[in-house]
Amino acid sequence: SSELTQDPAVSVALGQTVRITCQGDSLRNYYASWYQQKPGQAPVLVIYGQNSRPSGIPDRFSGSRSGNTASLTITGAQAEDEADYYCDSGNHLVVFGGGTKLTVL
Amino acid sequence: QVQLQQWGAGLLKPSETLSLTCAVYGGSFSGYYWSWIRQPPGKGLQWIGEVNHRGITNYNPSLMSRFTISLDTSKNQFSLKLNSVTAADTAVYYCARINSGGRFGDYYYYIDVWGKGTTVTVSS
Numbered sequence: 001s002s003e004l005t006q007d008p009a010v011s012v013a014l015g016q017t018v019r020i021t022c023q024g025d026s027l028r029n030y031y032a033s034w035y036q037q038k039p040g041q042a043p044v045l046v047i048y049g050q051n052s053r054p055s056g057i058p059d060r061f062s063g064s065r066s067g068n069t070a071s072l073t074i075t076g077a078q079a080e081d082e083a084d085y086y087c088d089s090g091n092h093l094v095v096f097g098g099g100t101k102l103t104v105l
Numbered sequence: 106q107v108q109l110q111q112w113g114a115g116l117l118k119p120s121e122t123l124s125l126t127c128a129v130y131g132g133s134f135s136g137y138y139w140s141w142i143r144q145p146p147g148k149g150l151q152w153i154g155e156v157n158h159r160g161i162t163n164y165n166p167s168l169m170s171r172f173t174i175s176l177d178t179s180k181n182q183f184s185l186k187l188n189s190v191t192a193a194d195t196a197v198y199y200c201a202r203i204n205s206g207g208r209f210g211d212y213y214y215y216i217d218v219w220g221k222g223t224t225v226t227v228s229s
Contacts, residue, residue: 031207033215035150042199042222043150048215049206086150092138092203092214093163094152 004032004087004097011103012077020072022087022097030090032070034063037084037099046085047072077104107132109220111200113185117227123187127200127220128180134158138203139183140216141174143196151196155203156183190227197222 004024012018022032031050035043045054047063060075074081082104089095113125127139140155154164156174164170176183187194202218 031213033213035216042219043216044219045215045217048217049213052206054217088216090213090215092155092205094140094142094155094203094214094216096150096152099149 004089004095006085006087006097006100008098009101009103011105012074013105014079015076017073017075018077018102020074020085020100020102022070022072023068024089024095024097025068026089026091026095027065027068027070031065032063032087032090034061034070034072035086035088036081037086043086074102077102079104107202107218109200109202109218111198111220111223113198113223113225115224115226117190117225118229119191119227120189121227123185123190123194123198123225125185125198125200125223125225126182127184128182129202130181134176134178134181137205138163138214139174139176140201140203141172141185142199142201142216144199144222145193145196153185153198190225192227195225195227197224199223 034047037043046061051063062073064071085100087097108130111127135158138155141153156162173186199222200220201216204217205214207213
């Protein structure tokens with residue numbers, strides 16, 4: 001199956017660590033990428049490849065993979081991290097997860 | 106720093122044709138896939154399809170090939186067309202660049218550049 005499953009919503013206390021997951025069979029063969037989207041804005045790439053961050057993305061964002069599950073971890077979440085987060089299949093025939101709304105309390 | 110600038114009609118009537126264009130500034134067409142993605146109001150991202158610098162296209166099979174993506178390398182532009190739009194095609198449409206990394210047998214792909222998005226509303 002090419003589908004990717006994400007939890008619809010996750011919350012984290014300010015300064016704590018949160019993990020957002022993405023599950024799908026294709027992730028056994030490809031590294032998911034992760035995108036942050038704030039209201040009214042285009043998505044922004046935050047993690048790609050095995051665990052790479054584009055220039056300008058804080059190092060509190062990290063990525064990992066285990067079996068068919070990719071994870072985005074935010075260590076020490078900040079108020080500005082509140083956003084929707086999407087994973088993709090890591091393949092150029094792109095499949096997106098349904099998105100996770102992160103609330104920072 | 107590569108930038109994508111997109112434009113096209115934002116308000117359409119049912120059965121009209123959606124036409125969007127995306128210009129690539131500050132970088133080469135070669136070596137990348139150039140993609141269109143849409144996001145219906147309040148919903149998630151949906152990949153529409155892509156074209157590479159040779160003009161080879163791939164589309165989301167769930168969209169039943171309703172879309173046509175083309176490129177004009179002389180102008181560093183690529184385009185999206187959709188005939189006979191309906192209200193279900195109302196969405197923000199993004200153009201984007203798909204980059205790649207890794208090594209043979211262990212490639213990965215990621216969308217590293219996005220346009221600002223064009224809101225397309227289909228309403229009678």
